[in-house]
Amino acid sequence: MRLNFDQIVSHLKLPLKSAYLISGDEPMQILEATDLIRQAAREQQFLERETYHIDSKFNWPSLLEQGGTMSLFGDKKILDIRLEKYPAKEGQECLLQLLSANDPNTLVLISGPKLDKAHQNKKWAKWISAQGVWIAVWPVDLAKLPHWLISRAKQKQRNLALEAAELLANRVQGNLLAAKQELDKLFLQVVEGEQISLSLIEQQSADNARFTPWELIDECCKGNYQKLPQILKRLRQEKVEPMQLARMLQKECLLLEKLAQLKADGTMLASIYKEFRIWPAKQACYNPALKRYGVKGWQRLWVRALALEKVIIGAEPGDFWDDCLDVLFLMSGFS
Template sequence: METGCSRCNAGNDNNRTTTGPPRVSLRRTRARRTDSLVNTDNQHCPEQMELLHPVYLIAGDDPLLVQEAADAIRQRAAGAIRKTFFATDDFDWQELAASGDNMSLFGDRQLIEMHIPGGKPGATGSRVLREIAANPPEHDILLVIASAAQYYELKKAAWAKALTAAGQRIDAWTPKPEMMQQWVRDRMQQAGLQPDNAAVRLLADRVEGNLVAASQEIQKLLLLRGPGPVDERAVSEAVTDSARFDIYQLTAAALSGKADRALRVLYGLKEEHLAPQIVCWALARDLIDLCRISGAPPGSRPAMAPFRLRQLQAGARRIGVDQCRQLLMATTRADAMSKGQLPGDVWAQFAAIVSTMAGKQLGNAA
């Protein structure tokens, strides 16, 4: 695909096949000193990014935090030519390795984005990323986005450690349940609202960890009431949990193998103009857990609520690990469609994904 630059080839079906290790260039220079670079294992706020580093790694499972961190970097790199790649199954990593050779006529800086759905680049991708990190670009910026990555797996990955050492890692993980109220309070205050404890508690309960929905509800409150104090009654009147309820009906029906029911819910959400990002969040959340269940050793029991475990186990009987990862990648592409980064009908993509989850093939969700 092309994003921001006519020369961008982002992992389409025409990627050429190479033999031997990819040649890594990205217009490399000698390894930079990293003592002035910020490496962090904590949540990192976009407004704290005062320096512009040669390499960034955004790692996390929350679509809103991933998007905001990426947008902050893009804003700081304003004016750079943007190239975007997606690590699909048939992606040729030589495209990334050689991307720095394709300089613009005027030598403009490039922002090279590498999206890795699921956070697993594979052996070849891992090697290419480590080699780039060893000699980071002198003029360009490499932004690696490992969305839906698993925290502990990424912490141990050699390629992630190398990118972190070469520049900056920005974590974008959904806050733990005990931290959700504080996140909601901070967001409301940043928007100019002054919530009391009951208002914060109610909003946090309504969105149940969905930061996209939380952000939308906060904006709705701001539009309806304007800046200033907010109490529980104001939140109750302005915020609805119907969308959250329906989105969970969608994934529950898909995991239970009820394809027709799942599609009815999906098209109902479309008619209600639910933001596609919320559908992406719900599907990605369940597919990540489904991959974990499908790949778990026999007899193991992941730590989660019994009803949730039963739902996922029902889905795992139909969907293996490989198909689950393909569906997760399809969800990432749907997210890109919703933002205009890829062509296509995002709701048709959702329909293919939920149908496949339910065991009914409807188009191509891979």
């Protein structure tokens, strides 16, 4: 049986299968899916849990020896098998043997990265698809992230305004764990049934007195050059990696170059934003940036941002933070 993430809750109202595989590259959804299955298993008297973190050096026969033994107190148990990557032949055979035992007192819960086509055709994976449950989790598409956030808020009986969801989605940039953490903080400030507004999210950011690299880039694109030294100083204090920041600036310059080229070719901004799935909150940053520079301007700024990497690795003289502020000032239109 194959399920998606949204089908888990309704499935767990039924008697559990003997084996579950949760695969994908979205850590938060994998964690939530395994938590839901473990909770349902406890309710069905699977009271003991053995956890195996499996890497390339793992002794596979030990899994059969330990996993196959009865619980000390006779309880039903969960074998929580966490794969760093999918196993080679020996591991595949051990998993198949473990699954084929189909012990009613043992629930096998396997989690791992995205399951590609080659591994889907392995016997142990086919066994789970036929006899157990395979749950594939996928990253939330950036264009759908605001509505994912709204749905998430509804689960907690809160109403998240669309413009607030767009701003939050822009800040977390697809990181669902960060999105969950931000929502959890907002839920503490709003009672059930109330709306989470755009102004509340902006106020929370001000109250936290912390900044993200994305906020730095947004203020830069808007032309708010007076805010840049303070934000950059705070990011430095928070030990943001220089290489991460340099590459984010490079990425932003390249994107703005593409947008500027399409604009120069006569494409309407509304169509450009739709094609690149840029939300209104981000459009408010890009509109002034695209008025400020054309294609060549953003090309030159990309070269300046690229040069920051040479300073970081010591290939060029200079101080990264001073040079980074210079690039930010130029991007913002201040010189």
